[in-house]
Amino acid sequence: MAQIHFSNVTKRYPNGHLALEDLNLQIEDKEFLVLLGPSGCGKSTTLNMIAGLEDVTQGSLKFDGAEVSSVPAHKRDVAMVFQSYALYPHKTVYENIAFGLRMRRHPSADIDVRVRNAARALEIEHLLERRPGQLSGGQRQRVALGRAMVREPAVFLMDEPLSNLDAALRISMRASIKALHQSMGTTFVYVTHDQAEALTLADRIVVMCQGVVQQIGTPDDIYERPANKFVANFLGSPPINFIDGLLERSGTTLQVSCGGISLALPPSKAVQLAARVGQQVTVGLRAEDVDESGAERGSGADCLIAGEISSVLPVGSDQFLGVRCGGQGMFFRVGKERSFSVGERIELPINRSRLHVFEAASGANIGVSDASRMAAR
Amino acid sequence: MQAPGIGRRWLAKHSVNASDQRSALLLLSPMMAVLFAVAVFPILYSLWISLFDIKLTRPRSTPFVGLGNYAQAFADPLFWTSVERTLIFTVMSVSAIMVIATLMALLLNQEFRGRRLLSTVLLIPWAIPYVVDGLMWKWIYDSGYGALNGALYQLHFIDKYVVWLGDTAKTLPLIANAFVWKEVPLATILLLVTLKSVPADLYGAARVDGANLWGRFVHVTLPSLRPGFMLVIIYEAMMAVRHFDLFFILTEGGPANASHVLAWHIYVETFRNLSFGSGAAVAYLLALATFAMSYVVIRTVGNRI
Amino acid sequence: MSYALLAKRIGLFMASLLFLAYVLAPVLWLVSSSLQREANITSVPPHWIPHPLTLSSYRAIFTAGDPSASTDDNASFVPSTAQYLLPALRNSLIVAFAVVVLNLIVSVPAAYAMAKIRYIGRDLSVYFMLATRVIPDIALVVPFFLFIRKLGLLDNLGALIITYLAITVPFSVFMLLNYFESLPDELDKAARVDGCSRLQTLLRVFLPLALPSLVAVILFTFLASWNEFLFALMFTQTPASQTIPIIVASFTSDFTTSFSFINAAGVLAIVPPVIIAVLFERYIVSGLTAGAVKG
Numbered sequence: 001m002a003q004i005h006f007s008n009v010t011k012r013y014p015n016g017h018l019a020l021e022d023l024n025l026q027i028e029d030k031e032f033l034v035l036l037g038p039s040g041c042g043k044s045t046t047l048n049m050i051a052g053l054e055d056v057t058q059g060s061l062k063f064d065g066a067e068v069s070s071v072p073a074h075k076r077d078v079a080m081v082f083q084s085y086a087l088y089p090h091k092t093v094y095e096n097i098a099f100g101l102r103m104r105r106h107p108s109a110d111i112d113v114r115v116r117n118a119a120r121a122l123e124i125e126h127l128l129e130r131r132p133g134q135l136s137g138g139q140r141q142r143v144a145l146g147r148a149m150v151r152e153p154a155v156f157l158m159d160e161p162l163s164n165l166d167a168a169l170r171i172s173m174r175a176s177i178k179a180l181h182q183s184m185g186t187t188f189v190y191v192t193h194d195q196a197e198a199l200t201l202a203d204r205i206v207v208m209c210q211g212v213v214q215q216i217g218t219p220d221d222i223y224e225r226p227a228n229k230f231v232a233n234f235l236g237s238p239p240i241n242f243i244d245g246l247l248e249r250s251g252t253t254l255q256v257s258c259g260g261i262s263l264a265l266p267p268s269k270a271v272q273l274a275a276r277v278g279q280q281v282t283v284g285l286r287a288e289d290v291d292e293s294g295a296e297r298g299s300g301a302d303c304l305i306a307g308e309i310s311s312v313l314p315v316g317s318d319q320f321l322g323v324r325c326g327g328q329g330m331f332f333r334v335g336k337e338r339s340f341s342v343g344e345r346i347e348l349p350i351n352r353s354r355l356h357v358f359e360a361a362s363g364a365n366i367g368v369s370d371a372s373r374m375a376a377r
Numbered sequence: 378m379q380a381p382g383i384g385r386r387w388l389a390k391h392s393v394n395a396s397d398q399r400s401a402l403l404l405l406s407p408m409m410a411v412l413f414a415v416a417v418f419p420i421l422y423s424l425w426i427s428l429f430d431i432k433l434t435r436p437r438s439t440p441f442v443g444l445g446n447y448a449q450a451f452a453d454p455l456f457w458t459s460v461e462r463t464l465i466f467t468v469m470s471v472s473a474i475m476v477i478a479t480l481m482a483l484l485l486n487q488e489f490r491g492r493r494l495l496s497t498v499l500l501i502p503w504a505i506p507y508v509v510d511g512l513m514w515k516w517i518y519d520s521g522y523g524a525l526n527g528a529l530y531q532l533h534f535i536d537k538y539v540v541w542l543g544d545t546a547k548t549l550p551l552i553a554n555a556f557v558w559k560e561v562p563l564a565t566i567l568l569l570v571t572l573k574s575v576p577a578d579l580y581g582a583a584r585v586d587g588a589n590l591w592g593r594f595v596h597v598t599l600p601s602l603r604p605g606f607m608l609v610i611i612y613e614a615m616m617a618v619r620h621f622d623l624f625f626i627l628t629e630g631g632p633a634n635a636s637h638v639l640a641w642h643i644y645v646e647t648f649r650n651l652s653f654g655s656g657a658a659v660a661y662l663l664a665l666a667t668f669a670m671s672y673v674v675i676r677t678v679g680n681r682i
Numbered sequence: 683m684s685y686a687l688l689a690k691r692i693g694l695f696m697a698s699l700l701f702l703a704y705v706l707a708p709v710l711w712l713v714s715s716s717l718q719r720e721a722n723i724t725s726v727p728p729h730w731i732p733h734p735l736t737l738s739s740y741r742a743i744f745t746a747g748d749p750s751a752s753t754d755d756n757a758s759f760v761p762s763t764a765q766y767l768l769p770a771l772r773n774s775l776i777v778a779f780a781v782v783v784l785n786l787i788v789s790v791p792a793a794y795a796m797a798k799i800r801y802i803g804r805d806l807s808v809y810f811m812l813a814t815r816v817i818p819d820i821a822l823v824v825p826f827f828l829f830i831r832k833l834g835l836l837d838n839l840g841a842l843i844i845t846y847l848a849i850t851v852p853f854s855v856f857m858l859l860n861y862f863e864s865l866p867d868e869l870d871k872a873a874r875v876d877g878c879s880r881l882q883t884l885l886r887v888f889l890p891l892a893l894p895s896l897v898a899v900i901l902f903t904f905l906a907s908w909n910e911f912l913f914a915l916m917f918t919q920t921p922a923s924q925t926i927p928i929i930v931a932s933f934t935s936d937f938t939t940s941f942s943f944i945n946a947a948g949v950l951a952i953v954p955p956v957i958i959a960v961l962f963e964r965y966i967v968s969g970l971t972a973g974a975v976k977g
Contacts, residue, residue: 415848
């Protein structure tokens with residue numbers, strides 16, 4: 001019904017700015033795809049191209065196999081929820097929702113039924129005769145959703161629809177949007193810069209940076225097996241810890257050393273990275289990858305992070321420790337059983353199997369973590 | 378100077394502190410002085426004069442006639458002719474300004490190379506004085522040698538030169554054209570500003586909703602322009618109703634009173650017939666009419682202050 | 683390029699040509715006919731492009747007061763008041779500059795007070811100020827005339843200056859008011875906490891920030907003074923105080939005047955305002971928009 005296929009699509013603006021570089025993406029029918037990245041990465045541009053609001057400079061865009069890059073926006077079967085909601089200020093809520101159907105010449109009776117059903121589902125029936133200027137932010141957001149819903153489109157586009165809402169409302173709306181996707185059974189393409197939102201909502205995520213796709217995969221893929229430093233850093237809160245160092249051989253094991261630290265890599269990685277001894281690498285270690293169970297204890301001091309606590313941040317159920325070690329600062333999450341104080345020296349055992357190793361120059365992930373490799377198998 | 382006890386309570390009731398009140402009055406005083414002396418005083422004095430029969434040809438006798446001047450004005454057929462001419466001129470001018478300015482604003486709202494040139498050139502008619510505007514068009518409209526005749530003749534639309542300003546049927550439209558030409562830039566800019574305040578997303582939403590170019594114009598552009606339209610119509614109507622300069626330069630109220638508008642009527646009465654009293658009366662009537670019209674403007678614009 | 687895009691480009695181009703023709707054609711004809719010999723522009727149909735180009739009309743203007751200047755056949759059509767054109771230019775400049783300066787002195791404090799100070803009578807003062815411009819100038823002419831005559835200031839540039847001041851102040855205040863309002867209140871509070879009186883806050887903090895609006899006010903006031911006709915007609919009787927619009931108007935009533943001469947005078951009269959408008963286009967537009975339709 002609505003499979004979208006980008007082939008070698010490039011978008012260049014008249015002033016020379018390159019917004020998208022060689023995008024290849026196939027969006028499957030009925031999937032919830034999230035375009036994730038910082039501002040300027042090209043995610044909104046991609047969305048606008050699907051809607052027909054931006055032209056394709058080079059390459060081809062197909063809906064269900066048919067080329068659509070020359071089809072104007074008002075002829076595509078696409079509905080969109082804008083970040084600013086873009087409600088027509090001089091029309092009533094009813095007319096705002098009905099507008100798309102009117103433009104496509106639906107019979108009035110049919111329009112009325114659809115509008116009222118959508119309004120009921122979104123709990124805005126009592127607002128139908130008001131104007132957008134009289135509504136709160138959350139109410140306007142639901143009107144924008146209603147306007148897109150009634151069209152029952154082949155593709156449902158959303159451009160950061162929750163970013164103007166306050167935190168609590170954002171969380172509850174995420175659930176509503178997920179439920180909407182289940183009930184509508186349509187392809188959803190969703191743009192956001194919020195990685196938590198992406199991980200919650202998506203069937204698949206496309207991570208982008210400066211017009212280039214960094215990685216496409218399921219939330220689990222992206223989180224556990226990041227393709228490069230950018231993806232590893234972008235997902236996860238707090239951001240992943242990076243330790244830069246030199247890959248060395250020490251007897252039969254490989255280790256990464258820098259400053260005062262020397263991190264021994266697990267044996268499986270020794271095989272993977274044997275060829276790269278002597279190169280600069282970056283080790284990626286997530287805040288939650290502290291090995292509290294002590295399973296690896298006994299392997300010696302080289303799987304400990306030893307350093308000085310620089311900050312203690314309680315967050316309700318856990319606490320975050322800022323640790324300085326070998327001149328680098330890191331964050332780890334630990335339980336609340338023990339209390340720590342600033343300045344205290346600490347030795348944290350880490351879960352070596354969850355390390356990633358990235359090439360320092362390109363950022364590419366050359367040593368995907370063991371744990372996830374096992375899960376992928 | 379200490380505010381007296383009562384004064385201080387009154388200020389406090391309006392949550393204004395005395396030093397602020399003092400500073401404000403101080404900063405306002407130059408403007409108030411100028412306006413009172415040069416605006417308020419003449420307005421009131423004008424009203425006073427209109428109650429007397431003052432003729433400069435008969436300076437010693439200035440009897441009080443009360444509303445006599447006003448009654449005389451209403452009874453004067455030339456007065457009603459002026460009202461009619463003024464209304465025709467105003468309606469013609471404002472309609473033309475609205476249409477042309479809207480088209481120009483829509484054009485200038487597009488992105489294209491050379492747009493800066495257009496918006497710079499646009500200011501030229503606005504910058505020149507009405508006197509030169511009149512003179513320029515008078516030369517173009519000239520029956521013997523004018524460019525209008527010359528162009529139409531060369532394009533074979535006419536086979537001999539035609540009388541333009543001297544033709545009573547054509548006089549008002551021609552003067553209106555000269556007026557419109559000079560007023561359009563300001564109207565265009567005001568409309569353009571309104572256009573630019575429309576968020577781009579609104580057009581995007583309309584496109585996704587299925588509206589083609591015409592649909593977007595009708596459902597997004599026009600409704601958004603409404604406040605701009607109101608402002609331009611009211612402002613230009615006010616300007617047209619009181620306009621004088623072009624009538625002085627181009628036709629002096631003629632031919633045969635074809636362009637005898639209210640402003641000209643007042644001028645003739647005051648400075649040619651030298652009857653200050655009756656001139657002031659008609660002037661005051663015009664003032665009242667424009668005051669009524671502009672009460673609306675001050676209400677809408679004033680609420681944004 | 684798709685057909686739609688090509689059609690749009692062509693459409694814009696045609697519309698632009700139409701636009702330029704409408705706006706520029708009359709002015710270009712004015713300039714062109716000022717550069718031709720009388721015989722060429724009174725032919726049927728007239729010569730559109732000056733060929734040969736002649737500056738004799740302009741020369742006639744600049745030598746109008748000098749009886750010994752050599753004349754050609756164009757000069758026999760020069761009106762008697764031609765010699766006053768240059769003095770009129772001077773008068774217009776003096777008046778315009780004086781009005782601009784006084785306008786700033788009067789308008790800026792008033793606008794600041796209205797924008798940033800809470801005081802009793804604030805709304806009233808704004809309405810009052812706007813209301814003074816509602817009455818048509820015609821209605822003010824008679825009392826003004828009598829008043830000025832009584833003061834013996836008839837035929838004096840001072841009368842014009844004061845009058846123009848009253849005419850331009852409300853609009854200036856309105857523009858500045860809107861601009862000041864868009865500046866954050868916190869600046870005002872910070873300055874007062876730092877020890878500035880209201881006047882000092884205005885001079886040291888807000889004035890430098892309001893530069894774009896100030897430029898717009900200067901431009902509008904200058905143009906309004908330069909172009910004003912009605913009051914100048916009433917209040918000035920001799921070339922000692924007559925401004926450019928008056929002298930130019932006097933040419934049109936003299937039937938023996940050559941058209942090329944009148945047009946040359948017209949061109950001279952519009953050179954200052956057009957140059958100013960073109961150079962400062964950005965400020966004019968932003969000044970207008972700050973004082974006009976909002977959102």
